[in-house]
Amino acid sequence: MKKIHIVLFGTGNVGSSLIQQILTAGEHLKEQEGLELKIPVIANSTTAFFQKHNQKPSWETDFKVFGFPYQLQDVLDYVREQEYENLVAVDATASEEFVDNYLTLVKEGFHIVAANKVANTRSSAFYEELRKTLRKNNKFFLYETNVGAGLPVIETLRNFHRSHEEVTRIRGVFSGSLSYIFNTFCEEERAFSEVLSEASEKGFTEPDPRVDLSGKDVGRKLLILGRELGLKKELHEVVIQDLVPRHLNGSSSLENFQKKKKDLDLDFLQLKNQLKQDEVIRHVGELDMKTGKLEVKLSREKKTSALGSLQHADSSFEIFTKSYGEQPVVIKGAGAGAAVTARGVLTDLIKLAEKLPS
Numbered sequence: 102m103k104k105i106h107i108v109l110f111g112t113g114n115v116g117s118s119l120i121q122q123i124l125t126a127g128e129h130l131k132e133q134e135g136l137e138l139k140i141p142v143i144a145n146s147t148t149a150f151f152q153k154h155n156q157k158p159s160w161e162t163d164f165k166v167f168g169f170p171y172q173l174q175d176v177l178d179y180v181r182e183q184e185y186e187n188l189v190a191v192d193a194t195a196s197e198e199f200v201d202n203y204l205t206l207v208k209e210g211f212h213i214v215a216a217n218k219v220a221n222t223r224s225s226a227f228y229e230e231l232r233k234t235l236r237k238n239n240k241f242f243l244y245e246t247n248v249g250a251g252l253p254v255i256e257t258l259r260n261f262h263r264s265h266e267e268v269t270r271i272r273g274v275f276s277g278s279l280s281y282i283f284n285t286f287c288e289e290e291r292a293f294s295e296v297l298s299e300a301s302e303k304g305f306t307e308p309d310p311r312v313d314l315s316g317k318d319v320g321r322k323l324l325i326l327g328r329e330l331g332l333k334k335e336l337h338e339v340v341i342q343d344l345v346p347r348h349l350n351g352s353s354s355l356e357n358f359q360k361k362k363k364d365l366d367l368d369f370l371q372l373k374n375q376l377k378q379d380e381v382i383r384h385v386g387e388l389d390m391k392t393g394k395l396e397v398k399l400s401r402e403k404k405t406s407a408l409g410s411l412q413h414a415d416s417s418f419e420i421f422t423k424s425y426g427e428q429p430v431v432i433k434g435a436g437a438g439a440a441v442t443a444r445g446v447l448t449d450l451i452k453l454a455e456k457l458p459s
């Protein structure tokens with residue numbers, strides 16, 4: 102039986118669903134994959150919990166009762182002392198700062214599986230250094246859920262790139278939360294801020310929903326896909342339509358934004374009122390490999406079009422390549438949500454295990 106030891110950072114929507122899915126899939130993984138996934142350490146931003154035995158369904162209570170304030174070094178010391186084999190750090194945070202730990206984690210013997218998009222969208226220098234450090238230490242970094250949650254977008258693109266298939270363009274609705282927000286807002290007579298709150302409650306938005314509304318989250322996804330295809334770009338080069346009013350942007354607090362988010366309602370209502378009867382608003386990302394342009398913007402689409410007819414929190418990625426010609430390869434489905442994202446992380450863990458010795 103192959104054993105993987107997971108140190109989980111982040112116990113929010115994605116992290117907690119992942120624990121539940123690993124617990125539920127435990128016997129199946131042992132029987133079908135010959136794989137045992139253990140989670141000896143669970144941590145959020147302030148508290149860590151060292152599980153002396155395997156994880157239990159009661160992990161949340163244990164986390165509250167036995168969790169303690171920690172530094173990363175405490176975790177590193179603990180896992181070294183336990184001599185765990187096949188260590189994996191799962192980054193289910195949205196933290197910019199946590200990514201500062203990646204190089205240390207790799208040097209300390211961890212593979213990394215990340216839902217967090219930050220590492221892949223920092224400077225090219227960091228992007229390269231991380232990959233160099235991974236190679237030098239024979240470690241793997243998997244991050245399928247960085248784009249399209251559980252949808253196999255990165256894997257598909259990587260397969261095209263590896264087989265020398267020329268990807269010319271990718272267009273689509275890259276954001277699950279903004280898909281839900283505009284699908285609902287255009288369909289129903291409700292205030293924009295109300296729909297935004299609902300998307301957050303359903304776990305579709307980033308912890309700070311302005312990361313979605315500002316277009317930064319989709320900008321990141323475009324950059325991640327572009328870099329997979331060999332494009333040398335930085336996040337600041339993505340052309341982004343920012344939907345956050347200036348007085349509520351990153352220089353004001355999240356609390357202030359939550360208090361005043363009704364300020365968004367009038368502008369979006371006016372936008373909706375300008376639509377023709379057969380039109381809807383969609384939040385669209387475009388990556389043009391020929392010009393190297395990456396763009397995030399709102400677009401008026403026909404209700405009957407592929408993007409106009411999207412439902413729920415569905416994303417849709419239209420991938421144009423040389424061999425497929427005018428007809429794109431389309432990957433479509435839930436683009437956000439704890440369950441689908443956690444399933445994508447779990448799939449990455451299984452793929453990682455296949456690469457490791459027994």
Ligand SMILES: NC(=O)c1ccc[n+]([C@@H]2O[C@H](COP(=O)([O-])OP(=O)(O)OC[C@H]3O[C@@H](n4cnc5c(N)ncnc54)[C@H](OP(=O)(O)O)[C@@H]3O)[C@@H](O)[C@H]2O)c1
Nearest residue numbers: 111112113114115145146194195196216217308437438442
């Ligand atoms: N939700 C989705 O549909 C979806 C889809 C694809 C990818 N993702 C990505 O998945 C990640 C998590 O999303 P989420 O919805 O689960 O967010 P969330 O519910 O806000 O959870 C974030 C978790 O990260 C923890 N955290 C923050 N900083 C940390 C640090 N420095 N060290 C350890 N833990 C830290 C938080 O702990 P505290 O409570 O202590 O702050 C919290 O437990 C994000 O990067 C997001 O982009 C999400």
Ligand SMILES: N[C@@H](CCO)C(=O)O
Nearest residue numbers: 276277278306307437
């Ligand atoms: N906030 C992101 C989560 C998935 O990355 C979205 O709405 O698409």
